[in-house]
Every structure is written in C-alpha cells, then in structure tokens.
Amino acid sequence: xxxxxxAQNSKTLLILLLLVVLTLVxxxxxxxxxxxxxxxxxxxxAGLFGVIALGVSFVILTGxxxxxxGSWVGLSAVLYPVLLKQGLGVGEAALVIAGAxxxxxxxxxxxxxxxxxxAFLVTLCGLFIYRGxxxxxxxxxxxxxxxxxxxxxxxxxxxxPLGGLPVPAVFLLMLALAAVAAVFLNLTVTGxxxxxxxxxxxxxxxxGIGTTRxxxxxxxxxxxxxxxxxxxxxxxxxxxxxxxxxxxxELWAIAGAVLGGCSLRGGQCAVAGVVLGSVMVAEVRQAVFxxxxxxxxxxxxxVFILAGVIADEGFSxxxxxxxxxx
Amino acid sequence: MQALAEVGAEFRAGEVxxxxxxxxxxxxxxxxxxxxxxxxxxxxxxxxxxPVRIGSVAxxxxxxxxxxxxxxxxxxxxxxxxxxxxxxxxRRGGFWLDRKTMRRRALELLERxxxxxxxxxxxxxxxxxxxQMVEIARALAREARLVIMDEPTSSLTTTETxxxxxxxxxxxxxxxxxxxxxxxxxxVQAVADRVVVLKDGRNSGSLEKGEITAGRMVQLMVGRDLxxxxxxxxxxxxxxxxxAVEGLRTRAWPLQQVSFEVRAGEIVGMAGLxxxxxxxxxxxxxxxxxxxxxxxxxxxxALRGGQVAEAVKAGVALAPEDRKEQGIFLELPVRENIALxxxxxxxxxxxxxxxxxxxxxxAERLRDxxxxxxxxxxxxxxxxxxxxxxxxVLAKWLALGPKVFVLDEPTRGVDVGAKAExxxxxxxxxxxxxxxxxxxSDLEEVLRLSDRVLVMHEGRLAxxxxxAALSEAAVMALATGVDRACP
Numbered sequence: 166x167x168x169x170x171x172a173q174n175s176k177t178l179l180i181l182l183l184l185v186v187l188t189l190v191x192x193x194x195x196x197x198x199x200x201x202x203x204x205x206x207x208x209x210x211a212g213l214f215g216v217i218a219l220g221v222s223f224v225i226l227t228g229x230x231x232x233x234x235g236s237w238v239g240l241s242a243v244l245y246p247v248l249l250k251q252g253l254g255v256g257e258a259a260l261v262i263a264g265a266x267x268x269x270x271x272x273x274x275x276x277x278x279x280x281x282x283x284a285f286l287v288t289l290c291g292l293f294i295y296r297g298x299x300x301x302x303x304x305x306x307x308x309x310x311x312x313x314x315x316x317x318x319x320x321x322x323x324x325x326p327l328g329g330l331p332v333p334a335v336f337l338l339m340l341a342l343a344a345v346a347a348v349f350l351n352l353t354v355t356g357x358x359x360x361x362x363x364x365x366x367x368x369x370x371x372x373g374i375g376t377t378r379x380x381x382x383x384x385x386x387x388x389x390x391x392x393x394x395x396x397x398x399x400x401x402x403x404x405x406x407x408x409x410x411x412x413x414x415e416l417w418a419i420a421g422a423v424l425g426g427c428s429l430r431g432g433q434c435a436v437a438g439v440v441l442g443s444v445m446v447a448e449v450r451q452a453v454f455x456x457x458x459x460x461x462x463x464x465x466x467x468v469f470i471l472a473g474v475i476a477d478e479g480f481s482x483x484x485x486x487x488x489x490x491x
Numbered sequence: 492m493q494a495l496a497e498v499g500a501e502f503r504a505g506e507v508x509x510x511x512x513x514x515x516x517x518x519x520x521x522x523x524x525x526x527x528x529x530x531x532x533x534x535x536x537x538x539x540x541x542p543v544r545i546g547s548v549a550x551x552x553x554x555x556x557x558x559x560x561x562x563x564x565x566x567x568x569x570x571x572x573x574x575x576x577x578x579x580x581x582r583r584g585g586f587w588l589d590r591k592t593m594r595r596r597a598l599e600l601l602e603r604x605x606x607x608x609x610x611x612x613x614x615x616x617x618x619x620x621x622x623q624m625v626e627i628a629r630a631l632a633r634e635a636r637l638v639i640m641d642e643p644t645s646s647l648t649t650t651e652t653x654x655x656x657x658x659x660x661x662x663x664x665x666x667x668x669x670x671x672x673x674x675x676x677x678x679v680q681a682v683a684d685r686v687v688v689l690k691d692g693r694n695s696g697s698l699e700k701g702e703i704t705a706g707r708m709v710q711l712m713v714g715r716d717l718x719x720x721x722x723x724x725x726x727x728x729x730x731x732x733x734x735a736v737e738g739l740r741t742r743a744w745p746l747q748q749v750s751f752e753v754r755a756g757e758i759v760g761m762a763g764l765x766x767x768x769x770x771x772x773x774x775x776x777x778x779x780x781x782x783x784x785x786x787x788x789x790x791x792x793a794l795r796g797g798q799v800a801e802a803v804k805a806g807v808a809l810a811p812e813d814r815k816e817q818g819i820f821l822e823l824p825v826r827e828n829i830a831l832x833x834x835x836x837x838x839x840x841x842x843x844x845x846x847x848x849x850x851x852x853x854a855e856r857l858r859d860x861x862x863x864x865x866x867x868x869x870x871x872x873x874x875x876x877x878x879x880x881x882x883x884v885l886a887k888w889l890a891l892g893p894k895v896f897v898l899d900e901p902t903r904g905v906d907v908g909a910k911a912e913x914x915x916x917x918x919x920x921x922x923x924x925x926x927x928x929x930x931x932s933d934l935e936e937v938l939r940l941s942d943r944v945l946v947m948h949e950g951r952l953a954x955x956x957x958x959a960a961l962s963e964a965a966v967m968a969l970a971t972g973v974d975r976a977c978p
Contacts, residue, residue, distance in 0.1 A: 353843050354834040361831060364820045371779060371809065371817045372832045372887075373800035432822065 176426050177438045179480065184441050184448075191452040198455055205331035207447045209322070212336035213397055215443035217414060218421035219339070219346055220390030222439045223383040225422055226363040228431030229277060229284035231384065233291030234391045234418055237269065238411030240299040241395025246308040246405070255317065259396070266392030267385055269295075274381025292415070296408075303407030310403045318400040335397055340440065342390070347436040359383065363432040420466060421446045424473050497534075498694055500687050502637060507659060507669045509683035513712055513934065513967070517692040518672045519561075522639050525670075526558030527551035557630030561641040563622050567615030571606075572597035574614050575629045600628040604658050620651030627658060638662065640671040644678055645766065656682045674764050676705045676971050688712055709971070713934070713963040730755035731790075733926035734776065734807075734895045739785035741771035744950025748785065751945055751952065753895070753926040758917065760941030761930040762966045768950040769930045770812050773897045776928070777809035778802030789895055803832060806894030810884045810901055812930075814877070818884040821873030825865060826854040828872045829887045836891065857886040862912050878902075878909025885916055896920055898929045902936060914940060934963045948972045 192199040217234050224231045241262050248258035269291070276287045310318070324334040350356040362369045362376045369376050394414075399405050425442025427434040449469055453462045498521055502508050512518050524531040527545040535542050538554050545551045551558065565574050572593050573580075581589040581596070597610035606624040614622060623643060630638050644652045659669050659682055673679050679686060686698040688711035696711040734753040740746075749772055753759045761769050774780040776787050781797030788794070789805040802809075811817035820828055830839045830850035839850045854868040861882040865875055872883050881901065888896065898917065902910045917940060921927050931937050937944055944956045946969035953969040956962075 352845055354840050354845055355843065357827065357831070357834070357845055361820055361823065361827075364822055365816070367817050368820055369831075370799060371777070371811055373778075373798075373803040373835055374831070375800065 173433065173435050176480065177435050177441070180426060180438055180441045184445055187445060187448055191448060195452065195455040198452055201331040203451060205333055207451045208331070208336040209333045209401070210447035210450060211444040212333060212339040213394060213401060214417050214421055214446060215339040215440060216342060216390050216394040216397065217418040218439050218443045219342055220387040221415065221418045222422040222427050222434045223386045225427045225429060226431060226434040227359065227380045227383045228363060229380065229383065230288065230429070231273070231387045232285065232288040232415050233295055234387070234415035235411040235413050236292045236295035236299065237266070237388060237391040238395040238398055238414050239405065239407060240295045240302065241392045242399035242405035242410050243299045243303040243308050243407045245396050245399055246310055247302055249311055262392045262396065263389060266388040270385030270388035271381060273388065274384040277384070278377045278380050299407035307404045307406045310399055314400070322397055322400045343436050343440050350436060417446060420470055424470060498689060498692065502668045502670055504636065504668050505663055505666045506684050507663050507682055509679040509686045510670060510672045510689065511679065511686060511708060511712060512689035516689040518689055519641055521689065522558065522641060522670070522672060525551065526556055526639060528558065552633055555634060555636035557633055557635035557638050559626045559630065559638065559640045559643060561645060563626055565614045565622055565625060568613065570611050570613055571608060571625055572610035574625055575600060575632050600631050603631060604628050605654065619646045620648065620654065623647065623655060624658065637668040637670065642672050642674070644673065644675065652678065674971050676708050679703065679708065680705070709964050709967050713967055730924065733790055734928065735788040736776065737786050739772060739775060740783040741768060741775060742783060743771045744768045745783055747950035749952055753928050755924045755926055756921050757942050758921045758927040758929060758940050760937035760944040761928060761947065762934065762937050762944050763947035763970050765932065767947040767970070769947050770899055773809060773899045773930055776897055777807055800835060804836065807897065808888030808891065808893035809897045810888065810899060812899040814880060814884060819872050819880050822871055824869045825872050825883055826850050826868040828883050829854045829857060829890055832887055833890055853890055857889060861886050861916055876906065878905040881905055881913060882909065885913065893925055895926045898927065900931055901929060902933060934966060937966065938963065946970050
C-alpha cells in the first residue's frame with residue numbers, strides 16, 4: 166500500500182531488469198536490432214521522447230496530465246524556422262520559443278488551479294489550439310531547417326560526443342536534463358515540496374506549502390521541455406509541417422512515463438524510471454519496425470503498456486503482501 | 492476498530508424511540524447494523540420474533556426497515572416522484588415507465604407526509620426540511636414498518652422540526668415503529684416514548700415516557716464523574732494572551748460569531764457535538780480557511796488569514812482532525828514528514844537544498860522525545876500505528892517551537908498507551924509557554940487536560956466552564972443546548 170523509498174527503488178530496478186530482458190529478446194528475434202546503427206536510432210528516439218516524457222512526468226507527479234504536448238512540439242518546430250526567416254538569431258529564436266512555452270505553462274496552471282478546471286480538458290483544448298496555431302504559423306507549407314543549422318543538428322541531436330560509441334548527443338542531453346530533474350526532485354526543498362504535493366495535496370497545504378504555485382510550476386516545466394523538444398525534433402527531421410508534426414507525441418511521452426513507474430493518480434515518479442521507460446518505448450518501436458513492420462508499432466506498444474500496468478498492479482500487491490508477512 | 496462493544500435494544504410497532512449518546516457512543520453504528528449498512532460481527536437481530544440476518548441494505552428494505560441518513564441520500568437532479576420510487580418505478584408492460592400511476596401514488600404519499608409540492612419538482616429545488624419529507628415518503632413507498640432516522644433535525648429550522656415531529660406522530664399512529672438518533676434533549680422529550688442511551692458502545696440505560704428528563708438523560712450519557720486524581724495538576728499561572736480570536740464568522744455558521752483568548756501556558760479545551768463548528772474555528776486559526784469576518788491575533792499581531800504559511804510563520808501549528816488526509820504523508824519517511832514544515836522557514840536546508848543529515852538528527856531527537864516507536868526514521872510513516880503517526884504530526888510542529896498549538900481530536904483512533912504519551916506532550920507544550928487549544932469529543936480527555944473548557948453549540952460559544960466547575964454534566968448540558976427552548 167505505501168511505497169517507501171526502497172519500494173520505489175526496487176521498482177526502478179525491476180524496470181531496468183525488464184529493459185535488459187527486452188533488449189536481449191529483441192536481439193534474439195532480430196540480430197540487426199543490436200547493430201550500431203539500430204542502437205543509435207533507439208537511443209536517439211529515447212532522447213527525443215525522453216525530453217517530453219520528463220516534462221509530462223512533473224505534471225503527472227502532481228496528479229495532472231498534459232495532452233497538448235504534441236501540438237506544442239509541432240508549433241515550436243514550425244516556429245523555429247519561421248523565426249529564423251524573420252532574421253532572428255538562434256539564441257533569440259530559442260528565447261522566443263522558451264518564453265512562449267513558459268507563458269503557455271502558466272496559462273495551463275492558472276486554468277487548472279485558480280479556475281479549478283480539469284487538466285485533461287484544459288490541455289485537450291490546448292491540443293487543438295496549438296495545432297491550429299502551428300498550421301497558421303507554417304502557412305500550410307512545410308517549414309525547412311535552413312542549411313546553416315547543420316552544426317546545431319550535430320551539436321544537439323545527431324553528433325556522437327562519446328567517440329566510437331553509438332550514443333547520439335540528444336540522448337546525453339536528455340540524460341543531463343534527467344540528472345537536473347533528479348537533483349531538483351530529490352535534493353531541493355522546492356522539489357520535495359512538489360513531491361509532497363503529489364503524495365497528499367491536502368496534507369501539503371496543511372503544512373503551509375504553496376501547492377498552487379507548485380502545480381503551476383509543473384505545467385511550466387512540461388511546456389518548456391515540450392518547446393525544447395519541438396526544436397530538437399525539427400533538427401532531427403529537418404522539416405516540419407504544421408498540420409501533423411508531433412501528432413500524438415504526448416501519448417508516447419505519457420507511455421514512457423507510465424512504463425517508468427509513474428502513477429496517473431499522482432505522487433509517484435522516479436526520474437530514473439522515466440528515462441528507462443523512454444528507452445523501452447524507443448526499443449519497442451525499433452523492434453516492431455524490424456520484426457513486424459512499422460504499421461504494427463501502435464498496436465504493440467499498446468499491448469506492451471497494458472501488460473506493464475497489469476504487472477505493476479501485481480508487483481504492488483506482492484510488495485504489500487511481503488510487508489504484511491515481514 | 493471496534494465501535495460497539497455490546498448493545499441490546501428493542502423497538503416496537505407504534506412507538507417512537509430515541510437513541511442517545513455522546514459522539515462516538517455507537518448510536519450510528521447500531522443503526523447501520525440494523526439497516527444492513529455495516530453488518531454486526533456478532534449478536535442477533537430478531538424481526539417480528541424471528542432471528543434474521545441483515546447483510547445488505549436491500550435485505551433490510553425487504554424486511555421493512557428504512558434508514559434515513561443524516562446527509563440525505565436523494566438524487567438532486569431527479570424529480571420528487573422519481574426519488575420516491577427510485578429503483579421500484581411502476582411499469583407498464585414490464586418496460587415502460589407508468590408516469591400516471593407514479594404521479595398518483597406520489598401525491599398520496601406526499602399528502603401523508605404533509606409536503607405540498609408537485610411530484611415533478613426537482614429535489615435540488617427543495618429545502619432540507621422538504622427533502623427530509625421526501626425521504627420519509629420514499630420509506631413509506633417501500634412499505635417500511637420501522638423507520639430509522641439519523642439526527643433528522645440537525646439541519647432543520649424550528650418550524651421544519653415541528654412539522655417533522657407531526658409526521659413522526661402520524662407514522663406512530665399508523666402502527667409504524669420510529670427510531671431516531673438525536674443529541675437534542677428538548678426534542679427527545681417532545682416526541683419520544685422511550686429513550687435508549689448508549690455509552691462507549693454499551694447500553695447505559697433506558698428511560699420510559701414518564702422518566703424522560705434532561706437531567707436523567709445527561710446523567711446516563713455521561714455515566715460517571717471524573718476521577719479528580721487523573722487531572723493535570725496546575726503548574727504555571729497563565730501568562731500573556733498568545734491567541735486572541737475576535738468576532739470570527741465561518742462559512743459553516745455565518746450568522747454566529749466566536750471570540751475567545753488563550754494565554755501562554757494554558758490548555759483550553761473546546762468541547763461540543765460534531766458539527767458544532769469547532770473544526771471550522773481551528774481551520775481559520777491555522778490559516779487553512781479564510782473567515783467571513785473577524786480577526787485572529789498571535790501575540791497581539793493580527794494575521795491576514797487564509798494562508799497556512801503565514802500562520803506557521805507566526806507560530807501557529809495545527810494537528811488536524813483527519814490525520815491520514817491532512818496531517819501526514821503516509822508514503823514519505825518519518826524524517827521527511829517531520830522536516831517538511833521547517834524547510835519553508837529556512838530550517839534544515841541551505842540555499843534551497845535539503846540537509847538530510849540535519850533532518851535525520853532532528854527527527855531522531857523528536858522520536859526519542861515523543862517515544863515514536865520506529866527504529867528507523869527513514870521508514871514510511873504509513874507503516875506506523877495510528878498513535879505513532881499522530882506523534883509524528885506533533886513532532887513536525889514541535890520542531891518549530893510553536894507559540895499556539897491547535898489540536899483537533901488529538902487522540903482519535905489512538906491506543907491507550909500512545910494516548911498517555913500524547914497527553915504528556917501536550918502538558919509539556921503548555922508548560923513550555925505555548926498556548927494550547929484542544930478540540931476533542933472525548934470528554935474525559937477534555938476534563939483531564941484542560942484549564943478551562945469552551946463549549947460550542949451550533950456555531951456559537953454556548954459557554955465556558957472554569958476549572959473549579961468542570962464536570963462532564965456541565966459540559967454536556969452546554970453542548971446539547973439543554974437551556975434552549977425546543978419545539
């Protein structure tokens with residue numbers, strides 16, 4: 166019933182074990198899965214989707230949800246080349262996107278906490294609104310990454326800073342963000358307050374913790390990371406069409422967070438778990454591509470997550486039973 | 492937890508029986524056993540001479556027992572007739588709703604309970620008193636022969652109460668049995684043929700029609716007088732006023748004002764029945780809720796109100812009523828539970844980073860001080876017993892050295908051993924110069940610890956009982972409003 170820290174840790178270990186087994190099974194089914202190129206692709210997707218999974222896990226931690234991530238990724242990806250065309254520098258464009266992301270996060274937080282609207286509805290509306298804005302901003306045309314941005318593409322996404330190892334830069338970037346998130350959540354007062362708010366909002370309020378501010382903060386973090394991910398996805402893909410770029414990415418992000426042990430009831434999220442969950446989602450995508458063909462990926466990921474959720478329920482009961490015996 | 496030790500009672504047709512007792516005496520539990528809400532663990536229920544097993548509400552209804560909850564169980568978005576016949580609507584051809592029959596029978600039933608509304612009125616448009624009548628009509632529609640009402644008058648006006656009692660007498664005249672739970676002595680005198688009094692989950696006595704007086708009822712509810720030796724010895728003379736509450740109006744009782752003071756070194760008990768407005772006062776003092784009007788001063792400084800952080804900073808601590816929901820993080824370690832409120836005030840952290848080692852030392856110190864039974868303060872608080880969880884709640888505030896400590900039901904669900912330790916901590920807190928306001932429904936503990944007792948009744952301070960005059964009877968008389976006129 167009560168997940169002590171050690172329970173959360175053993176869960177993360179279990180996820181790690183599952184990841185290793187999954188990798189070996191995929192490798193056995195299809196030897197090409199373990200090739201350098203294939204593993205590099207897996208880690209690239211894990212990095213890209215991991216960024217938004219980390220973001221959404223903050224919202225999930227405080228008992229909320231953000232369905233607008235995919236649309237915000239699309240808007241940010243379209244906006245970046247558009248802003249460059251307007252003559253803005255890389256830094257300026259990034260600042261504009263970051264600023265807009267913060268504003269949108271504040272808006273979500275305000276609507277959810279002050280107007281007491283449901284996060285599901287607020288961000289569902291966001292999903293449509295930002296998708297619409299992305300189409301308008303792109304003028305119905307595909308927005309292309311200018312050729313002079315290749316250095317940034319190498320630096321942030323595709324480069325392999327670890328020499329011979331097939332680890333793309335974007336995966337390391339995601340790991341760095343995860344490390345910051347882990348330090349924030351585990352070692353800082355604000356992070357612990359955020360976690361406490363997720364565990365028991367009423368008790369947090371009775372302690373004098375400003376739970377409203379923290380829930381707003383979680384939406385801001387989520388939108389900010391979605392904005393960043395939009396640029397990263399664009400750098401990877403080189404072009405973005407406002408009507409479709411980033412479609413349903415929020416669901417892949419939520420999938421990663423859930424596979425990593427986040428409970429949609431709030432209060433439970435381990436950063437390490439979210440990283441592992443994102444890698445798992447990327448592995449399944451890749452393995453399905455090899456074994457069954459790309460068209461099967463949604464089907465398989467759905468079944469995979471369902472199995473994971475059922476296993477998690479069983480694990481929780483097992484932990485509870487073990488505690489009773491102890 | 493065991494709510495009822497052992498109880499026996501008998502209810503007859505054509506009789507109105509009042510079941511009385513203090514908060515937690517087991518009245519509601521007994522009634523819920525009869526109505527099939529919570530079947531009893533042991534014992535026998537005989538219905539018309541035959542032993543029966545009532546395992547569900549449906550079984551109780553089939554026998555003819557109807558239970559009317561304190562918080563009425565009506566669907567506000569349905570019509571009066573829809574509620575009266577909910578689940579047993581008259582049908583035509585086994586499928587179609589027979590609206591005509593429904594309306595006709597609803598009108599008959601509404602007539603019987605004296606409710607003059609159209610059966611097509613939506614229930615959400617009715618007053619509480621009218622809804623009560625709809626509940627009774629529903630019981631009649633189910634051909635109930637025993638109607639149980641849990642504090643039916645708690646939110647009725649005087650006229651509505653008088654009306655309800657007319658209907659109760661009418662039911663009695665038609666040979667139904669009526670059982671009602673009440674705290675209000677005057678009402679019981681007005682309508683009951685017999686009174687059954689419970690105390691601590693046992694029968695404390697029963698009174699026949701001629702014997703029903705306020706004095707006898709209070710005596711039976713209270714049972715015994717307190718052993719003066721168990722009381723807290725007076726050690727320190729009360730000091731300066733630490734907590735001053737003036738003209739406080741809360742949302743629950745917007746027409747009443749509450750004013751009182753608590754001095755340094757003083758333990759002031761706050762007694763009253765559930766729903767008398769005590770918790771609302773505590774929540775406002777602690778900044779959880781905003782008052783409609785009035786001021787709260789700590790050491791002479793008025794709080795802006797409505798902000799827990801501000802109250803905490805001023806030195807106010809609240810051990811809330813609902814420990815699991817409001818007081819503790821079950822999944823977090825004991826150490827973190829204790830350290831949490833301090834971080835916001837700059838304790839146990841540096842530059843926004845938690846200093847876990849410091850928190851650990853502090854948690855271990857408080858664990859030893861309060862005798863919290865856990866070897867490891869990194870264990871999840873949810874693994875501790877209720878009493879030890881409550882000690883963790885006290886510990887987290889003790890760490891801050893509060894000036895004003897508000898305790899709302901500090902020993903609810905706490906075992907006897909932990910109770911004694913919590914009493915010791917409360918006494919030490921006061922001795923250390925804190926002003927303690929202790930809300931409790933446990934009269935024994937109120938009398939044991941308090942220097943004086945404020946008694947609330949229906950949102951106002953009904954009176955104050957000083958140490959010399961302190962007795963359960965004096966407190967109960969004020970809490971039940973004996974002195975007030977009754978319908």
